[in-house]
Amino acid sequence: MQKAEDLVRARIVQKRLEADDIVSVLLRGEGSGPLPSHEAGAHIDLHLGEGVIRQYSLCPSSGKDGEYEVAVLREPQSRGGSRAVHDLLQVGQVIDISVPRNHFPLKSCKGKxxxxxxxxxxxxxxxxxxxxxxxxxxxxxxxxxxxxxxxxxxxxxxxxxxxxxxxxxxxxxxxxxxxxxxxxxxxxxxxxxxxxxxxxxxxxxxxxxxxxxxxxxxxxxxxxFAAPEIDAGQDSAFTVRLARTGRDVQVAPGVSIVEALDAEGVMVPVSCSEGICGMCVVSVLDGEPEHRDFVLSAEEHARNDCLTACCSRAKTPVLVLDL
The missing domain is CATH 3.40.50.80 (Nucleotide-binding domain of ferredoxin-NADP reductase (FNR) module)
Known part of the structure; x- marks a missing residue:
C-alpha cells in the first residue's frame, strides 16, 4: 500500500510499438506541472486498476523534460501487469503513478x-x-x-x-x-x-x-525485473517484535512478514512482493535476517540492519523491527 503523497497523476500522451511484444508509454503530469525529476536507473510504479501495481524502469524520454517513458514487454504468463499495459491503457487516459525511486543508480566512476x-x-x-x-x-x-x-x-x-x-x-x-x-x-x-x-x-x-x-x-x-524462484519448502516460523510497542507477531512458514503484520493490522507499504522494488524495506534493530531480495546491495545484506519485509525471513528466532 502506497501513501497518497507518494502518488502523482499522469496522462498517457503516447503509446507506441517499439519492437515485437514491446510497447512504450509516454506519460505527462496531469494538472500539477512537470513530473518530478529522476536519474538514470530509476523506476516508477504504474497503478493499473483492480489493485494491480507494477514497477517499470524509466527510459530516457525523447520528449520534453518532466515526462516519463516506460517500455513494457508482453509476458506470456502475465499476472495482469503487462497485459493491462498492452491491451487496456489508452492515449488520453489518466492513471496514478509513484514518484521515482532508484535502487540502481549510475555511480561516479574513475574508470570505464x-x-x-x-x-x-x-x-x-x-x-x-x-x-x-x-x-x-x-x-x-x-x-x-x-x-x-x-x-x-x-x-x-x-x-x-x-x-x-x-x-x-x-x-x-x-x-x-x-x-x-x-x-x-x-x-x-x-x-x-x-x-x-x-x-x-x-x-x-x-x-x-x-x-x-x-x-x-x-x-x-x-x-x-523478476525475482528468481526460491525454494521455500524449508521455511521455519519466527517472531517479529515491533520495537515501538513491544508487540510480538508470529510469522508462520509460507507467510511473509508483510502478510503476518497485515493480518494483525500493521501496515507496511508493499508493491512487488518479490524483493525487487525496495518499497517495503524496514530497519532491523536486533536479530539476523535471511535476505531473499534482489534490491539491497551486498554491503547492506552484510550489515543486517534492514530487510525487505515482503520476502525476507529470519535466521534467528526473533527479529526486532523498527515498527
Whole structure:
C-alpha cells in the first residue's frame, strides 16, 4: 500500500510499438506541472486498476523534460501487469503513478563503465548510456536480444550518440556477432564498473563470468525485473517484535512478514512482493535476517540492519523491527 503523497497523476500522451511484444508509454503530469525529476536507473510504479501495481524502469524520454517513458514487454504468463499495459491503457487516459525511486543508480566512476542489457533490460541501461554520454564518461554497451525484431530502441541507439559505444547481439544471428563475454570482461581495471539488467539467467551469466575474470563484488551492479524462484519448502516460523510497542507477531512458514503484520493490522507499504522494488524495506534493530531480495546491495545484506519485509525471513528466532 502506497501513501497518497507518494502518488502523482499522469496522462498517457503516447503509446507506441517499439519492437515485437514491446510497447512504450509516454506519460505527462496531469494538472500539477512537470513530473518530478529522476536519474538514470530509476523506476516508477504504474497503478493499473483492480489493485494491480507494477514497477517499470524509466527510459530516457525523447520528449520534453518532466515526462516519463516506460517500455513494457508482453509476458506470456502475465499476472495482469503487462497485459493491462498492452491491451487496456489508452492515449488520453489518466492513471496514478509513484514518484521515482532508484535502487540502481549510475555511480561516479574513475574508470570505464561496461553496460549489459538483455531484452527489455535495455530500459535502464539505455538511460545510463545516454547519461554516460552527457557526463563524458568512458563506456561501452552490449545489447542482447533474441532477434532484431525484438530489440527495442535499436534505431535510436544506432543513430544517436550512444551508437559508437554500443554493440548489438542477436541470438538468431551469425556466430561472429554474438557476445564473447569472457573476452569483453577480461582484465578489469580497479576503477571500472559493470551494470547489467535483463532476465535472471542473463544477469547471472554476466555476473558469474565477471567474477571469474577478476571483477570484485563492489564493481558489479544489477537489477532484476523478476525475482528468481526460491525454494521455500524449508521455511521455519519466527517472531517479529515491533520495537515501538513491544508487540510480538508470529510469522508462520509460507507467510511473509508483510502478510503476518497485515493480518494483525500493521501496515507496511508493499508493491512487488518479490524483493525487487525496495518499497517495503524496514530497519532491523536486533536479530539476523535471511535476505531473499534482489534490491539491497551486498554491503547492506552484510550489515543486517534492514530487510525487505515482503520476502525476507529470519535466521534467528526473533527479529526486532523498527515498527
Amino acid at each position: 563503465v561496461l553496460l549489459f542489457a538483455g531484452g527489455i533490460g535495455i530500459t535502464p541501461i539505455l538511460a545510463m548510456a545516454e547519461e554516460c554520454v552527457r557526463r563524458g564518461q568512458p563506456f561501452s554497451m552490449h545489447y542482447c536480444a533474441r532477434s532484431a525484431d525484438r530489440m527495442a530502441y535499436a534505431r535510436r541507439i544506432s543513430e544517436g550518440a550512444v551508437g559508437p559505444h554500443c554493440q548489438l547481439h542477436y541470438d538468431d544471428g551469425p556466430d561472429s556477432q554474438k557476445l564473447d563475454l569472457a573476452a569483453v570482461l577480461q582484465a578489469p581495471g580497479p576503477d571500472d564498473a559493470l551494470y547489467v539488467c535483463g532476465p535472471a539467467g542473463f544477469i547471472n551469466w554476466v555476473l558469474e563470468t565477471a567474477a571469474a575474470n577478476g571483477w570484485t563484488e563492489a564493481q558489479l551492479n544489477r537489477e532484476f
